[in-house]
Amino acid sequence: MSELRIRGLQKSFDGHPVLHGIDLSVERGTLLALLGPSGSGKTTLLRLLCGFERADSGSVEIDGRRVAGDNLHMPSEQRRIGYVPQEGALFPHLSVADNIVFGLPRTQRRARHRVAELLELVGLPANFGTRAPQQLSGGQQQRVALARALAPSPTLVMLDEPFSSLDAALRLETRQAVASALAAAGATAVLVTHDQSEALSLGHEVAVLWNGRLIQTATPETLYRRPVTRELASFVGEAVLLPGVVKQDRVDCELGDLPLCEPMANGAVDVMVRPEQIRLLRAEETMPNGAASHDAVVQEVIFQGQDAGVALQLQSGARTVVRARVPGYLSPRPGEHVRLAVDGEVTAYPRG
Known part of the structure; x- marks a missing residue:
């Protein structure tokens, strides 16, 4: 060929x-x-x-x-x-x-x-x-x-x-x-x-x-x-976009101080997190990398068999709603209080 x-x-x-x-x-x-x-x-x-x-x-x-x-x-x-x-x-x-x-x-x-x-x-x-x-x-x-x-x-x-x-x-x-x-x-x-x-x-x-x-x-x-x-981030898969600020190759946003996929200049950005990166934690569970957890309330659960989409309202700051994707057998119930943390590196886009 x-x-x-x-x-x-x-x-x-x-x-x-x-x-x-x-x-x-x-x-x-x-x-x-x-x-x-x-x-x-x-x-x-x-x-x-x-x-x-x-x-x-x-x-x-x-x-x-x-x-x-x-x-x-x-x-x-x-x-x-x-x-x-x-x-x-x-x-x-x-x-x-x-x-x-x-x-x-x-x-x-x-x-x-x-x-x-x-x-x-x-x-x-x-x-x-x-x-x-x-x-x-x-x-x-x-x-x-x-x-x-x-x-x-x-x-x-x-x-x-x-x-x-x-x-x-x-x-x-x-x-x-x-x-x-x-x-x-x-x-x-x-x-x-x-x-x-x-x-x-x-x-x-x-x-x-x-x-x-x-x-x-x-x-x-x-x-x-x-x-x-x-726009491409949202086209190729579900994306959570949040305002943030880059400082020394990390970005601070409502989901915490997160590592970046690629270094970028300090300043205001939009942070992109994939829903499957948002981990829901059990009461006794902590993230292996020591990432901070955040309190949230489950607003909605869309059960799809092998996985589930979960809408979560953060309980701090602007009480922003974010979407997570979890295995179906671990899906929570609406109204449930949970903790969440972000797993892995994230991507950010400079604000124009």
Whole structure:
């Protein structure tokens, strides 16, 4: 598989800018999750990479071969890109095997080239080749769509929100099957999604598009722990934001004197704490790092099985309400008096 290089890519529709100078590199064998809210430009970027749309300016290189830029627009069929659409888009009048080999040369189509191998790669039995798409579940159809995309040995695989139409349990199972198949094939892939958990769990790296600009590209862990803006912090997961003051690489706020993920200049900031960092303490319990605890009253509990969201009103200062996330079996009751403390380092943003 290949590497992808995008430089200064721009696109407008009817004078309205949609993409603003996108620079992005995807290394060989990497699964990049392209994450962003609706209207951020994800689909436009995908269409430019696939050749479905022409860029206004900038360049795209796949494995060192320029496919767009400087008045060049290579047609989609010449870019050797495998494409997996949202709904799979299998041909209902063709068998699974015929769907898989559809884009291959005639001799390979007749020989059902690599059908058994590709079905095994995506976690389906070889005898599924004789079935009609209508006889498969939604998740199985998406796996067949991936097998079809991999059949011509493309240089790059593009996945356009391929799990969005599946129910929760099937979505998780299909995600893992697709990720395993891409890894086994050594594929370089771009997964377009607006689902934060999908991007964080599948992507080797996550690139975030925001209002047509690429604002952060990082590993899932770095993106979640150290998002570059307050808005992004709230987009990639639930965030507790509190005013604070940085002094000597620590920050003081209503939740105490906390260590920072990264050093920053002294001054007024907004502190970002993830709800799962807020620990509820039993009467006799103390934090291993000696962090101070704070009295609070439980305002609301949203039980979700394996965990629970807890709204807590602090009993000091402005009596601020913060949200914690605790294991479901440890969820308190509304009205209960508890103590809380923050575990781990936090991120802060200078106040403008």
